[in-house]
Amino acid sequence: MASVLRPAISAMPGYTPGEQPQESGWIKLNTNENPYPPSPTVVDAIRQEASGPLNIYPDPGATEFRKAAAALYGVDPDWVLPANGSDENLTIITRAFCDADDRQGYPYPSYVLYETLAQIQGCPIERLLLDENWQWTPEDATRLRESCKVFFVPNPNSPSGTVWSPEQLLELLPNHGILVLDEAYGDFVEQPHRGELLHDPRFDGRLVITRTFSKSYSLAGIRFGFCLAHPDLVQGMNRVKDSYNCDAVAIAAATAAINDQPWMLNNTRKILATRSRLAEQLTTLGFHVCPGQANFIWVTHPSGEHRGIYEQLKQRRILIRLMTFPHSGGDRRGLEGLRITIGTDQQVQVLVDALKQILD
Numbered sequence: 197m198a199s200v201l202r203p204a205i206s207a208m209p210g211y212t213p214g215e216q217p218q219e220s221g222w223i224k225l226n227t228n229e230n231p232y233p234p235s236p237t238v239v240d241a242i243r244q245e246a247s248g249p250l251n252i253y254p255d256p257g258a259t260e261f262r263k264a265a266a267a268l269y270g271v272d273p274d275w276v277l278p279a280n281g282s283d284e285n286l287t288i289i290t291r292a293f294c295d296a297d298d299r300q301g302y303p304y305p306s307y308v309l310y311e312t313l314a315q316i317q318g319c320p321i322e323r324l325l326l327d328e329n330w331q332w333t334p335e336d337a338t339r340l341r342e343s344c345k346v347f348f349v350p351n352p353n354s355p356s357g358t359v360w361s362p363e364q365l366l367e368l369l370p371n372h373g374i375l376v377l378d379e380a381y382g383d384f385v386e387q388p389h390r391g392e393l394l395h396d397p398r399f400d401g402r403l404v405i406t407r408t409f410s411k412s413y414s415l416a417g418i419r420f421g422f423c424l425a426h427p428d429l430v431q432g433m434n435r436v437k438d439s440y441n442c443d444a445v446a447i448a449a450a451t452a453a454i455n456d457q458p459w460m461l462n463n464t465r466k467i468l469a470t471r472s473r474l475a476e477q478l479t480t481l482g483f484h485v486c487p488g489q490a491n492f493i494w495v496t497h498p499s500g501e502h503r504g505i506y507e508q509l510k511q512r513r514i515l516i517r518l519m520t521f522p523h524s525g526g527d528r529r530g531l532e533g534l535r536i537t538i539g540t541d542q543q544v545q546v547l548v549d550a551l552k553q554i555l556d
């Protein structure tokens with residue numbers, strides 16, 4: 197039966213999402229969800245929407261949401277495109293901007309889904325290799341700027357949490373294409389922006405910023421994201437998206453969430469404080485902690501026993517993410533490490549106590 201699939205689909209492995217155990221009792225620090233609940237106003241909005249007319253289609257333009265997001269980022273609503281999670285926006289971008297032979301680039305190691313999306317579209321992939329400090333060389337950047345139609349950059353990066361400056365990002369703006377800043381973790385950085393980059397003439401109106409409600413807004417279970425870009429680009433992307441890509445409940449939830457900034461900011465502050473404490477404790481336990489600005493941290497252990505640590509934590513029902521990136525690192529021998537989502541103080545203490553036992 198596989199022969200009826202497109203050859204590109206038969207050949208690709210597909211994306212493997214992080215484990216989502218369906219039974220309770222796990223400390224889940226593997227997929228960068230927020231350990232705190234969403235704002236109570238979100239829950240009220242969901243209840244209200246669910247008791248409304250669910251027999252009719254939702255607003256295809258998510259008008260109320262777009263107005264709220266536009267106000268927050270200092271743009272007009274036609275700069276905002278809503279989506280069923282950031283991943284859908286990344287799909288829409290690939291479909292809107294890339295023909296089968298157009299090259300797509302991304303830093304490596306980073307978010308593996310970019311590669312999957314390129315494979316689905318049949319686009320050649322260019323990896324911008326990062327060194328042990330998660331930086332690229334200017335020569336590599338110049339080469340890829342010339343060849344790529346779309347360049348995806350998570351900022352902060354996953355799994356490292358690295359943040360690149362606007363000047364560095366500019367090095368990756370394709371000469372004849374667009375730069376996509378995937379800001380899934382953008383609310384956790386030291387100085388979150390409010391859309392200034394969109395108006396920076398150096399980016400020439402060819403910047404697309406993607407944002408999600410899965411992380412800072414505690415709504416991974418709802419599926420909502422959006423992107424910000426010049427209206428000419430948004431119009432094109434709008435032609436590609438499903439008419440009703442966001443359901444009424446998700447639109448109501450996201451609108452309430454974006455309108456309660458204090459709730460999101462308070463949770464974000466708590467997570468960052470926990471991150472500092474966890475980083476110190478892990479350093480004391482002998483881990484190398486990568487400096488980063490997200491709701492997770494990337495660590496390596498001098499023993500190289502990452503798989504063992506991951507498995508022993510899993511036996512204790514603590515899930516973190518073991519990640520391996522072949523052909524990466526300064527010497528290209530490959531990189532392996534552990535990505536740990538920042539949970540509550542209590543969850544993180546259970547993790548640290550377990551690690552003390554494992555490493556004893």
Ligand SMILES: Cc1ncc(COP(=O)(O)O)c(C=O)c1O
Nearest residue numbers: 281282283307350380408410421
């Ligand atoms: C870098 C990055 N981009 C996008 C996403 C997907 O976000 P969403 O849940 O909105 O699809 C993730 C999820 O982990 C991510 O790490």
